[in-house]
Amino acid sequence: MAMDKIQIQCVICKKPFAPKTVDSIYCSKNCSDVAYRKRKAQQKEEEQRKIVVDKIPVDRLYISVSEAIAIFGIAKSTLYRLIRQKRIPAINLGTRLVRIDRAAIEEMFPIRKETPKIKEKPAVKLYSLEPQDCYTIGEIAQKFGISDSSVYKHIRRFSIPTRQIGKYVYAPKSEIDNLYNSK
Ligand SMILES: [Zn+2]
Known part of the structure; x- marks a missing residue:
């Protein structure tokens, strides 16, 4: 079959067209420009993502x-x-x-290959549940201006370990600071 009889679908506008060469994928200059702008926008988005990730x-x-x-x-x-x-x-x-x-x-979502890499994997969570390394629930509520019940809810939601000594419940300072300070 002669080349000019073959019709392929333009990847941009989806209309069928007769490709000029075997490498043609766009029906017109216009569609090729659209594709170019798309690629540029994607590149820019990647760069923006990388800036956020690096921070x-x-x-x-x-x-x-x-x-x-x-x-x-x-x-x-x-x-x-x-x-x-x-x-x-x-x-x-x-x-x-x-x-x-x-x-x-x-x-x-295991980090995709084309995704800007985070420098290292976060370390395995290590906690100290010694009282000197912990806040009580009351202290957390006061320090971060939230209710005791919200603190309990957040701790459960993220499976943050706690320890009860007497009438106080303790949670590791490192985890709590990481949760509420991570702005
Ligand atoms: Zn087209």
């Missing part, structure tokens, strides 16, 4: 929505759906202050 400390256990999107390259709508379905532990500390369990997303 995230390696030991940050709880991340924001924009950080999760940047690290894992997932759509915002997907992320919110997984949070709603409780498949990824998250809490809402206020407007635009959602905290998401980074390890949980990592398990679900």
